[in-house]
Amino acid sequence: MCIAVPAEVLEIKDGNKAVVDYGNLQQEVRIDLVDVNVGEFVLVHVGFAIQKLSREDALQTRQIFKEVYAAMEE
Amino acid sequence: MCIAVPAEVLEIKDGNKAVVDYGNLQQEVRIDLVDVNVGEFVLVHVGFAIQKLSREDALQTRQIFKEVYAAMEE
Amino acid sequence: MKINMMHGAGGAVFGELLGETLTKYKNNNAGGIGLESLDDGAVIPIDGKNIVLTTDSHVVRPLFFPGGDIGRIAVCGTANDLAMMGGKPLALTCSMIIEEGFDIEILERIVQSMDSALEEAGASIVTGDTKVLAKGEIDGIAINTAGIGIAEKPVRDSALKPGDIIIVSGTLGDHGLAIMTSREGFDFGEQIRSDVAPVWNLVNAAMQAGEVHAMKDPTRGGFSNAINEMAEKSGVQVRISEESLPIRRSVRSASELLGINPLDVANEGKVVMGVAPEDAEAILAAIKKDKYGKDAAIVGRVVEGKSVIMETGIGGERFIEPPVGDPVPRVC
């Protein structure tokens, strides 16, 4: 029930802050709630990163999509 | 040092009030400071009649003017 | 530096702001009479036609007052500025800025009043705009009208010539004193009424009757301001005869009571014009035939020199100066 947007971590700053990129749009967000490194992806909600997004899991979703689509094609 | 305007008393009202006419302009003013009757003239300052104007004295001023003018004409 | 209330009252302080800030456009003229003239409006020649263009924002308080309301002023003010350029009012725009919480019934009354003023002025509101601001961001309502008209022969406010006769189209000070006395609680009721009215018909009659050299409507800053602007821009001296100035008895009484010069306050349905001396009587007669021109009078004449001089009732002279700031009722 809460808008959250994926973003890439560009820079880690002091005071639990990081600069992230949402897609041609950068903003400083708080990273108190996650442990992240530059180059990783996070979900940002109300200006806080609330979770890391892993590439593998993202792929896994795509995998499920694929299975559905494959099922249809049978 | 105080703007005061002559007016004719048109009507006496309750509560130390009177309706006066300044010349095509009527207003209710306070008459606490003077004893006046309808038809008499008063000087009004900040919405209060501050003095009666007597016709005779008015004439007397005109008389002084006249004397001055007469003096000149000699 | 900060804007202060004096900046809004016309006159010298406003003049400085105008000169140094508000007119600093390089793009200030579309071929005819432009912003540089600071006249009642602009003139843009289009294929031999003179299109007159003008604008005014209206913020009068109270919104309804004896003799008129903000809607009637919004229409007449702009129609009259067109007329002052010699232009017949044709079409007006209307842009309202309204405060959240404003009563829609009052809005309806304003619109109705505008419509009946349009009827009288022979013009239409052809396009508009509305903005609503949050509570406290504007006090009630502000109405801008702009307008266009067509002038056979544009008339400037700066073309007085020595020898010209100065005519005013009616009594002076009515609007300003009506506003002030209804605002400040002097209980005068309807005894002093605004003169707000459209004047194109009387202006047109005057122009048909003879040579009108210069015109201006004595709005903000009153007659004092208008006649000074005309004299200064024309490079002439104007001499006004105090005793010939048409001032309603009730207005004179109120102005004495309040310590306010009726020449310093706004009129909304009046014209000051400088006319060729040989045409003066004909023009005056033509104006007097109009509904809004009955009290018209010759009030002065133009001579070589500068400034505006009042020839007073006792045979004295004084300057008529543009007022500094909005007049306030005084007791001393």
Add this chain to the structure above:
Amino acid sequence: MKINMMHGAGGAVFGELLGETLTKYKNNNAGGIGLESLDDGAVIPIDGKNIVLTTDSHVVRPLFFPGGDIGRIAVCGTANDLAMMGGKPLALTCSMIIEEGFDIEILERIVQSMDSALEEAGASIVTGDTKVLAKGEIDGIAINTAGIGIAEKPVRDSALKPGDIIIVSGTLGDHGLAIMTSREGFDFGEQIRSDVAPVWNLVNAAMQAGEVHAMKDPTRGGFSNAINEMAEKSGVQVRISEESLPIRRSVRSASELLGINPLDVANEGKVVMGVAPEDAEAILAAIKKDKYGKDAAIVGRVVEGKSVIMETGIGGERFIEPPVGDPVPRVC
């Protein structure tokens, strides 16, 4: 009933106020296109010439924002409304309402910005008006501009025909999101910039390249509002392809972050037009040559019926509705 903020945000609630109160003038037309049309402006035929007239009051906050300021908007907004009627901008009026205490240096910056926008738009401010209100009676400044232009062939917003192709002249949502993010403190700095610009040149190029049937600038209420007005007034259905809508990546990111539909917020340098299908490619090419038309795109088509339908990326359909009230950043 009282005015509320919804009344000022365009859309349905404002439409009611418009219909029932603000357009109740009997005197609403000077011979051509009048107030009854609720188009971007009016058209007044004078001796075979089509004079276009329009007005807008500008109250944008903050006064200065990435990509523009209130002065640039005041000039472009009115110049563009003229262009939307097919009119070449010629002359503008400028009427300012200023709060006591306003900084004169800021005023100077606004005037300079207006002047350079005029330069670009090829127009002039030829007449003006200034009112000063007491502290608290207005919040800072409001600027009204009205303007006139000349249209060879007036263009209405109500003349879409089935078969027409819908073109937008560039990316959508830039201005609205720039304003919102600079106002609400999202620290985006200059990453999202207003698109405020004069569009006469690209409009003119489009009209030279082919048949432009209808035009409107998607200002208040954004593209959603403009396209709905066009469809409803024209009595047609418009079908928009979601994937063809040009939206800047940064604007899209911000709109996702804020939960705001970029189609619902204002643009200040964009045009929505319906053009003859056979001319669509030529017109698009002409627009793309203009400085402010690089991102122009064909975004939809007109069919018989009513409403505006979005054909979504997943092959679905939904209505595009005019927004109710000003969008607010959301978290859910």
Add this chain to the structure above:
Amino acid sequence: MAEGKDIKKALDDIVDRKYTFMHICGTHEAAIAKSGLRSILPDDLKIVMGPGCPVCITPQGEIDAAIEMAEKGCIVATYGDLMRVPGTKGSLDSIDGDVRVVQGVHKAVEIAEKTDKEVVFISVGFETTAPTVAAALLTNPPENFSIVCCHRFVPPAMKYLLEQGEAQIDGFMLPGHVCVVAGYEDYEKFRVPQVVAGFEADDILLGLYMLVKQVKEGRAEVENAYPRAVSREGNKKAMEMMYRVFESHDVDWRGFPVIPDSGLKLKPEFEKYDALKKFNVEIRHVEKHSACICDKVLRGVADPTDCRLFGKACTPQKPVGPCMVSHEGACKIWALYNQKR
């Protein structure tokens, strides 16, 4: 859109009878509406909205308290969503005070750092949001900062809803971003089909597909269609921070009664940030309209017009239940539709 059409076909194939699923998330509703997703679903497949935004279910008393803070001269900061939610005498955007929209709690703290005035953050939100507030309170905001804590949890509300009796709902699409933080273990106690879904159109379609499949296969478990962001345990660090600052308690929801353990309150050691205590403001419990049948409307067993408050005590201008607050609420949609006729 080949893909979209393909999915539509997959769903067409699998849907063999009427199915109704409920999502309980405003962001799901927005994504569904934006993508026109309902227009491509098979006629027999319905997705309806539950009590899904933390704002709609904020009771009037909490809005009133926020307004009272503003009237006392505090700077009130909150999310844009809350601005137009009506309390008993108006909404935050209709009052005179200094009310500011912020992106998050940290921006409200920044305001407090730059002013001497009192800054009160109206802290709404579900599990997704509460940890951000905890994080802010754990980093020593200035003394002039405080919050009105209005946080609520999803599972207790779902539990309440399910306990009201039979629902014409075949399963639930769980709120992806709530589960990002809280995980979905808590939902496993509910004996209904549930799928956690993301917010792309594809995510939602996948969620629906998995829900239909689960129903058809007779299962009633929690599946995850959003694994790129959601795990069973959620974000443990975030949850732990949340419970360092807050503890659960019983609160009422707009139109609902008090639901046990469905809200958060500040722990004693953080009471100095409690705006209600600081300014001695009480949340007036606006007397519960027992007549509100939102729960039935939400469970699909009643129409808004079956409610005797509908259009009378309860209108879009003066809503009683959450179904009348939310733009996507069934009661509001019915009311606006009737107004237009």
Add this chain to the structure above:
Amino acid sequence: MAEGKDIKKALDDIVDRKYTFMHICGTHEAAIAKSGLRSILPDDLKIVMGPGCPVCITPQGEIDAAIEMAEKGCIVATYGDLMRVPGTKGSLDSIDGDVRVVQGVHKAVEIAEKTDKEVVFISVGFETTAPTVAAALLTNPPENFSIVCCHRFVPPAMKYLLEQGEAQIDGFMLPGHVCVVAGYEDYEKFRVPQVVAGFEADDILLGLYMLVKQVKEGRAEVENAYPRAVSREGNKKAMEMMYRVFESHDVDWRGFPVIPDSGLKLKPEFEKYDALKKFNVEIRHVEKHSACICDKVLRGVADPTDCRLFGKACTPQKPVGPCMVSHEGACKIWALYNQKR
């Protein structure tokens, strides 16, 4: 205008050397300016303005007190004249509070009768005005009404001025409307030529004529050129009412020191109407610039530029003495003239 020319001729005839007279009344100055009277006087006859309006001589501290009342949420009512007189940090018309211009004290009382708010009337004025305030206080204004009493008397100021040493002034035109109320007996103690005059141009010309005549004849008495309104004893009823409510005390005047018995204060039985006591506001005695030479400027023995404050500590924006406050004040005229150059 035959008449005007005739008078001019009469004065031309009688004026045989340089004469300078002082009026001490703003209303005289206004009438002189409006009628262009100076333009018809013989070159050798000058009429200059003294400390003639009750507003200009109101010290900053009293303006500051009025502003403080407004800032405390009182409705402040006063005459228009006072609106633009600067205190130490602004004038009444530049502040945010509720400040209203009224015609007289009774209108301020009416405001109080219609509101629950406190209404404070800033009560300035000379003998002419003070009795109207007494009349109002004697007719039981409501409890939420009070006044800041700033009334002053003319004769003590004139006495002070005359005691400062030689003046280049041949005589005084006495303020007609002050004398309407107070009579002119009090002025008979001054051993200088004086004439009470009215406010028509003719009245003033007559006054001047009588002054010149008195000087020429070597007299130094009080004559009355305004008998239609003024008598030696004045309006006894008004004066008596005034002294029922007020008693005289020592006050300072803007730019002057404390002048004994030159002001009025409320008698103990009317102290409940004393706004200063009611709201615990003190009139800060803005430290006297002993350097102000207004008295010398007024007596014609110094020019404004002889004052070392002129244009520095004392400007039209921040005036020190009354000569810089009044529009007709010598210092203000000089300052504005210099600004323009």
